[in-house]
Amino acid sequence: xxxxxSQLSAxxxxxxLVDRVSFEVWAGEVTALVGxxxxxxxxxxxxxxxxxxxxxxxxxxxxxxxxxxxxxxGPMAAAQHIRGRVVAYMPQHPGSALNPARRVGxxxxxxxxxxxxxxxxxxxxxxxxxxxxxxLRRFPHQFSGGQRxxxxxxxxxxxxxxxxxxxxxxxxxxxxxxxxxVKELRELTAGGLGIxxxxxxxxxxxxxxxxxxxxxxxxxxxxxxxxxxxxxxxxGTTTPGQPLLQAxxxxxxxRPRGRDLVLHELDxxxxxxxxxxxxxxxxxxxxxxxxxxxxxxERFTGQLLLDDxxxxxxRKRSREQNRRIQYVWQEVRGSFDxxxxxxxxxxxxxxxxxxxPPKEAHAEAVATLARVGVAAITAARPPSRLSGxxxxxxxxxxxxxxxxxxxxxxxxxxxxxxxxxxLVVELLTELKDRGTALxxxxxxxxxxxxxxxxxxxxxxxxxxxxxxxxxxxxxPVSELTRRLVxxxxxGHPEAPPALIPEPRSEPRR
Numbered sequence: 001x002x003x004x005x006s007q008l009s010a011x012x013x014x015x016x017l018v019d020r021v022s023f024e025v026w027a028g029e030v031t032a033l034v035g036x037x038x039x040x041x042x043x044x045x046x047x048x049x050x051x052x053x054x055x056x057x058x059x060x061x062x063x064x065x066x067x068x069x070x071x072x073x074g075p076m077a078a079a080q081h082i083r084g085r086v087v088a089y090m091p092q093h094p095g096s097a098l099n100p101a102r103r104v105g106x107x108x109x110x111x112x113x114x115x116x117x118x119x120x121x122x123x124x125x126x127x128x129x130x131x132x133x134x135x136l137r138r139f140p141h142q143f144s145g146g147q148r149x150x151x152x153x154x155x156x157x158x159x160x161x162x163x164x165x166x167x168x169x170x171x172x173x174x175x176x177x178x179x180x181x182v183k184e185l186r187e188l189t190a191g192g193l194g195i196x197x198x199x200x201x202x203x204x205x206x207x208x209x210x211x212x213x214x215x216x217x218x219x220x221x222x223x224x225x226x227x228x229x230x231x232x233x234x235x236g237t238t239t240p241g242q243p244l245l246q247a248x249x250x251x252x253x254x255r256p257r258g259r260d261l262v263l264h265e266l267d268x269x270x271x272x273x274x275x276x277x278x279x280x281x282x283x284x285x286x287x288x289x290x291x292x293x294x295x296x297x298e299r300f301t302g303q304l305l306l307d308d309x310x311x312x313x314x315r316k317r318s319r320e321q322n323r324r325i326q327y328v329w330q331e332v333r334g335s336f337d338x339x340x341x342x343x344x345x346x347x348x349x350x351x352x353x354x355x356x357p358p359k360e361a362h363a364e365a366v367a368t369l370a371r372v373g374v375a376a377i378t379a380a381r382p383p384s385r386l387s388g389x390x391x392x393x394x395x396x397x398x399x400x401x402x403x404x405x406x407x408x409x410x411x412x413x414x415x416x417x418x419x420x421x422x423l424v425v426e427l428l429t430e431l432k433d434r435g436t437a438l439x440x441x442x443x444x445x446x447x448x449x450x451x452x453x454x455x456x457x458x459x460x461x462x463x464x465x466x467x468x469x470x471x472x473x474x475x476p477v478s479e480l481t482r483r484l485v486x487x488x489x490x491g492h493p494e495a496p497p498a499l500i501p502e503p504r505s506e507p508r509r
Contacts, residue, residue: 008060035215037389050075088161105136120480146282168276175487200417243269250302277452294327343379
């Protein structure tokens with residue numbers, strides 16, 4: 001046994017965040033903490049490092065590799081000596097773990113020199129995390145969200161820890177890459193690594209874990225019992241009418257003068273009251289597409305039209321155009337001001353884009369946040385005091401308060417449990433029924449197909465398939481789509497991890 005947590009409690013003033021939680025992590029095994037957003041998973045996991053948020057007090061007993069890290073007096077000095085080499089932590093939002101000013105390879109080599117001088121550990125970590133070795137010269141902002149997740153995993157593995165804490169490691173990963181992640185994590189545990197997995201991805205939990213601890217509002221409510229995932233109803237309907245938002249012959253690059261193209265002559269159209277689902281592997285160009293439509297990516301060619309009128313980049317859009325097109329991006333924590341309460345930031349959208357009085361805007365913000373499961377007392381806190389799933393839903397509520405005509409959602413359920421996902425789907429379905437056009441960009445083909453009227457599959461920046469979700473799910477044309485359909489559920493017998501090859505780019509037909 002490498003980790004023993006007994007009767008762990010965490011309090012912030014009169015609020016109890018974690019109440020007498022106990023669990024163990026053994027070498028070569030995976031222990032999972034499962035629960036809704038805000039259930040105490042991250043607080044419990046950070047106790048292994050002797051860490052806690054501002055104003056939070058830890059109590060109980062936490063022992064890691066024979067050293068007491070937390071006792072009745074709180075964190076112990078021993079916690080400083082286990083970080084990295086004994087326990088490595090990969091946070092839920094990979095952007096917060098990566099230095100935006102340094103190339104990835106430089107950071108990894110520095111960690112290797114710090115923890116294992118003279119040893120070649122970087123190549124080993126990069127292979128285990130499925131990071132292309134040619135990508136080490138890039139900066140974090142040059143990766144997609146799913147790719148940053150794997151870079152953050154490589155950063156943790158470079159320390160060669162005895163215990164690896166993974167906080168929502170499948171966030172932003174497509175189904176095929178999730179399969180590969182399962183395969184790599186199994187190989188790591190076979191080598192003796194102990195893993196503490198924090199996840200709402202129940203398929204991932206079933207595929208990996210030896211023991212499961214289910215948390216709810218800081219309490220252990222069960223062990224070794226994984227709840228079934230509810231089936232979401234199909235809500236997509238074909239909506240007639242002229243396109244509201246169009247992209248024609250859209251190409252985009254990462255560098256000036258059209259170098260490093262990530263989108264190639266892509267066309268799309270979405271009508272009022274309809275939903276276009278965009279799926280593809282991590283790094284396929286989905287987020288670049290979303291940023292082009294939102295006006296945030298300026299290195300593109302082609303045409304963007306809103307109501308048949310040219311749509312400029314964001315800095316040249318009018319306030320009304322900004323209101324009409326809203327974008328909820330994948331890594332939401334960086335989009336909030338840490339110095340202001342979340343509810344005030346959500347309300348600010350209604351004030352600035354719709355001219356609502358502050359009190360009225362705040363009341364609307366609180367009501368919308370409640371619709372997606374973020375209570376008023378939680379929303380009144382600064383962003384650092386909210387879980388990843390709560391902040392993700394707050395970002396959606398902020399965009400909804402603009403009353404947009406087009407809502408672009410980029411992986412907005414990656415940090416959510418099944419209940420939170422159902423609340424989001426319910427709200428988006430209601431918006432669609434009111435006439436809002438939705439563009440849902442995701443890695444979960446099954447979830448996207450449940451809401452979309454049309455599904456577009458892109459690979460290496462090219463459209464490889466497009467059509468109604470029923471046809472795409474039952475009669476896929478491209479090889480990539482066929483593999484995505486087979487891998488919708490991790491436990492599907494036709495898609496074992498070892499048999500899924502890397503996808504090959506297919507020319508647009």
